Amino acid sequence: MLSAFAGVGRVLGMAAITLLASLVSVPRAVAQDAAPTRIYVIDLNGEFGYDISQTPIRQAMRDARNQNADVVIVKIDAKWERDEETPLPDTAARFDELFRAQKVMPIFADELNREWAKPPRVIMWVKRAMGGPAFIPFVAPEIYFTADGKMGGVGGIGTMLEGKGDEVVRQKQYSLRMARAEGFLIRGGYDPIIVRAMCQPGFLLTYRMEGGKPVFFERAPERPDEFALTSGEKGDSMQAIIRGTTKSVLTLDADTARAINVSKGTADTLDDLIFQLGLSRNSTIIEGQSKRYQENWKRDINNATKEIKKILEDFNADQSGGGVVAGTGSYEQRTQSRGKQIRQYDTIINKLKMYEEAFGPRWHQENRVPSIAQLISEREQIELQQLIDKK
Amino acid sequence: MRTSKLKSLLAGFLLGAAVLTGVCAPTASVLAGTAQVTLKDGTVLEGEIVRELEGIVWLKIKAGRSEETRMLTPGEVKSIVRDGAATKAPADSKPAEKPADKAIPATKPAESPAPAAPASEPASQPRKSGVPRAAVITLGEGTDKDMVGVYVMAKPLNDAIAALKADNVDIVVFRINSGGGAAIEVQKLSDVIYNEFRKNFRTVAWIDWAISAAAMTSHAIEEIYFTPEGAYGACTAYHGDFVAAKDADLERFLFQMEKISTRGNHPFEIMRAMQIMAPLSATVSPSGDVSFYQDETSGDILLNPKDRVLTFNSQSAAKIKFSAGTASTLDELAKAMQLTEVEWVGVKKPGYMWPICRAEQMQMDFREKTYRDEQLFDEYVQTLNQVLGMGSGMDDERRAKLAGKARECMNKIVAAVNNNPNMATFKFGIMPEKFREEWVEPTEKKIKELTKKEKK
Numbered sequence: 001m002l003s004a005f006a007g008v009g010r011v012l013g014m015a016a017i018t019l020l021a022s023l024v025s026v027p028r029a030v031a032q033d034a035a036p037t038r039i040y041v042i043d044l045n046g047e048f049g050y051d052i053s054q055t056p057i058r059q060a061m062r063d064a065r066n067q068n069a070d071v072v073i074v075k076i077d078a079k080w081e082r083d084e085e086t087p088l089p090d091t092a093a094r095f096d097e098l099f100r101a102q103k104v105m106p107i108f109a110d111e112l113n114r115e116w117a118k119p120p121r122v123i124m125w126v127k128r129a130m131g132g133p134a135f136i137p138f139v140a141p142e143i144y145f146t147a148d149g150k151m152g153g154v155g156g157i158g159t160m161l162e163g164k165g166d167e168v169v170r171q172k173q174y175s176l177r178m179a180r181a182e183g184f185l186i187r188g189g190y191d192p193i194i195v196r197a198m199c200q201p202g203f204l205l206t207y208r209m210e211g212g213k214p215v216f217f218e219r220a221p222e223r224p225d226e227f228a229l230t231s232g233e234k235g236d237s238m239q240a241i242i243r244g245t246t247k248s249v250l251t252l253d254a255d256t257a258r259a260i261n262v263s264k265g266t267a268d269t270l271d272d273l274i275f276q277l278g279l280s281r282n283s284t285i286i287e288g289q290s291k292r293y294q295e296n297w298k299r300d301i302n303n304a305t306k307e308i309k310k311i312l313e314d315f316n317a318d319q320s321g322g323g324v325v326a327g328t329g330s331y332e333q334r335t336q337s338r339g340k341q342i343r344q345y346d347t348i349i350n351k352l353k354m355y356e357e358a359f360g361p362r363w364h365q366e367n368r369v370p371s372i373a374q375l376i377s378e379r380e381q382i383e384l385q386q387l388i389d390k391k
Numbered sequence: 392m393r394t395s396k397l398k399s400l401l402a403g404f405l406l407g408a409a410v411l412t413g414v415c416a417p418t419a420s421v422l423a424g425t426a427q428v429t430l431k432d433g434t435v436l437e438g439e440i441v442r443e444l445e446g447i448v449w450l451k452i453k454a455g456r457s458e459e460t461r462m463l464t465p466g467e468v469k470s471i472v473r474d475g476a477a478t479k480a481p482a483d484s485k486p487a488e489k490p491a492d493k494a495i496p497a498t499k500p501a502e503s504p505a506p507a508a509p510a511s512e513p514a515s516q517p518r519k520s521g522v523p524r525a526a527v528i529t530l531g532e533g534t535d536k537d538m539v540g541v542y543v544m545a546k547p548l549n550d551a552i553a554a555l556k557a558d559n560v561d562i563v564v565f566r567i568n569s570g571g572g573a574a575i576e577v578q579k580l581s582d583v584i585y586n587e588f589r590k591n592f593r594t595v596a597w598i599d600w601a602i603s604a605a606a607m608t609s610h611a612i613e614e615i616y617f618t619p620e621g622a623y624g625a626c627t628a629y630h631g632d633f634v635a636a637k638d639a640d641l642e643r644f645l646f647q648m649e650k651i652s653t654r655g656n657h658p659f660e661i662m663r664a665m666q667i668m669a670p671l672s673a674t675v676s677p678s679g680d681v682s683f684y685q686d687e688t689s690g691d692i693l694l695n696p697k698d699r700v701l702t703f704n705s706q707s708a709a710k711i712k713f714s715a716g717t718a719s720t721l722d723e724l725a726k727a728m729q730l731t732e733v734e735w736v737g738v739k740k741p742g743y744m745w746p747i748c749r750a751e752q753m754q755m756d757f758r759e760k761t762y763r764d765e766q767l768f769d770e771y772v773q774t775l776n777q778v779l780g781m782g783s784g785m786d787d788e789r790r791a792k793l794a795g796k797a798r799e800c801m802n803k804i805v806a807a808v809n810n811n812p813n814m815a816t817f818k819f820g821i822m823p824e825k826f827r828e829e830w831v832e833p834t835e836k837k838i839k840e841l842t843k844k845e846k847k
Contacts (some may be wrong), residue, residue, distance in 0.1 A: 100535070102534075109620075110719070110744060113719065113744070114742070114743070115742075118710070126840075128410050140538040143781070161633070162634065163633075164633050164707075165629070165632050165633020165634055165635070166629070166633060166634060167668070168627050168628055168635045168667060168668050168700065169629040169634070169635050170589075170633065171627070171698070171699050171700040172603070172625045172629070172700045173625075173633075174628075174700075175400055175624065175625045175699060175700045175701065175702040176570075176602045176622065176625035176702050178702070179622035179623075179624065179702035179703065180600070180620070182622075182704045182706075183618075183619065183620030183621060183622050183704050183705060184620050186619050186620060186704060186705055186706055187618075187619040187620045187719070190576035192706065193706060206792055218712040249833065273501050339494050371767075373769065375769070376767070376770050377773060379557045380773075380774050382772060384774070384777065384778065384781075384796070387789075387792050387793070387796060388781065388789045388791070388792065388793065
């Protein structure tokens, strides 16, 4: 009975697997000889450093590896807004998001060598890579843009520390930052002078094409075939800021990026991109878990945020007379109340540690959540109260 | 590099000490024998060959009343006369363009001595004949655990030497990933690297992120490679809210780094441009020699404008031969180092680009313990102080409980300082050697007072 059932089960199972395979694997075309190129797509959207973070990206890349991807396409469309109704200008100087981007970039660089037997071809596909995300594409040798794609918003070198301390220390800070940013371009095979123009207001950069390659000059154009990428001015007019035509720092759009060989092409759809990659005749899109990882991550950090805020609200309610606090009620009640508070502190601290990468200083400020150190200190206070309490 | 007034004073103290420690002591792997070494530029050096490895010669030279050990690569050496018998430089050490001119022959000569393993620590892995053994040791591991003086320290490096010798390591690669830290540790690190590592091993720096104190630490190493995204420099000393070291403090830092530049055989002008806003340009001659100029225009390559502080990237470092090559993987590094065969010592672990040897595991354990302690150190101190102030007016039972809590906190603090003596300096402003006398004993006294029974 068992074996007959198992036999039927196996047939049904095989059918199910076949059906599943037909759902998850969409062959685009089948060449007669070569196996189709396996393409894995990762969509990065939302707020950089919060929604777009290293944990779900790393999970997706491992999924791509486990599914034997040959090509990984990373589409970047990060939020770039002050609030839901106000977009940030291109000149918003968010250079220091580089240090957040640094947590993501190794996934597409060192970790490929470390974790893949045969590293995949990584394609960065830029729609909106402003602020920290602007650095990420540079670690890959192949960047494509959408027609409305933009990459920049990382100014501030030479200006971000104005009025603070001594000039030589400010220069130290600018210098180390630039060297790090330049390093990522060198890694991807790009001219590091490009990122200097993206980061340093007043840096004048001109280029002309020679033998199909851009040649850069730190000066104004001197010939008709030379083009200025930046104005050399430290700031921009209000008109330019509103219209998105600023030139004090370089913001790459699809055309400019293509002109200076940062972008290899412009594609608005995945089909377009795959065609431009030369893979349209024989490739398969892997329906991986990337989307699920990104969604789960967003759900988990949102839930953790809600839970932490709720606990803190309960604390406040207790403080304002809504519950038992130290010094009130019987010894048993006080002990019980402190025990509950300590458990709640532990819950918050554990959540904060678990999602530390997303819960940066801005998150703490916006959600009015104390730092882990402060919470540990508060928790310790409760333990001390319990220690010296008497029946 | 951040400094406080105290740290500046300490740095000055250590700078004075460095003059003494710069005198080289014979090492366990000394090869006796005087020699006359003729360099390719015509310089003749006389001294004692204290070590040889893969064509590299360590020559102890008398300079006035002191002695200095210089590491000479095959690319620099024309011939060696040993006790009267002349030998030519290895045939495959042609005067090539760098990185080759800092490189060494690929195969280890059979007679090259391996550092003797202490009798009590047998070699963990057998040596393959003629294949050099190399180990990677990390100095810092990124933003959380990278501060010089806290996570990058001379003590655990010194402690690791026995393990490296026991593992028959010939080459030590320091992978640098630190954004800087405390000035007080730079001299100690430089001393252990120069006086211990460079005398016992072919010592190489592989730069990913060597900023400020991390660059100053690496500067005692002559053979430097970069990762493609590597950065090195920005060594301006400051404290507080971006207040630069000035006057005598600044001069001490500059002088300290002039001496460390000599150890690494680096022109002092490079480090100076990394410390202050000093212009620097350079010219590379057709024969590959590099000349440096402390202005913007005399050299063909402008390295640092007059109003900036210098940080190298992998390209600028390679252009003026500060870097001997660029490598993103171990294989690329071995190739840049001209090692046709190399045995990387250690255990391969998931998530690591290089095998983890025992010496590296010691660094990792040290950082992990320091990290845990650092997270909770302030809490231990705060609780301790609070408990010590709470005893007044309480009965004996509660005072005993408080004393127990205080002792628990004190023990944690002492354990943290034992692991990382600089905690005493950074957290209490006390020199480590005075910690017991100035902090532990008074604290013990206060705890005892807490347990005294109240007079009734």
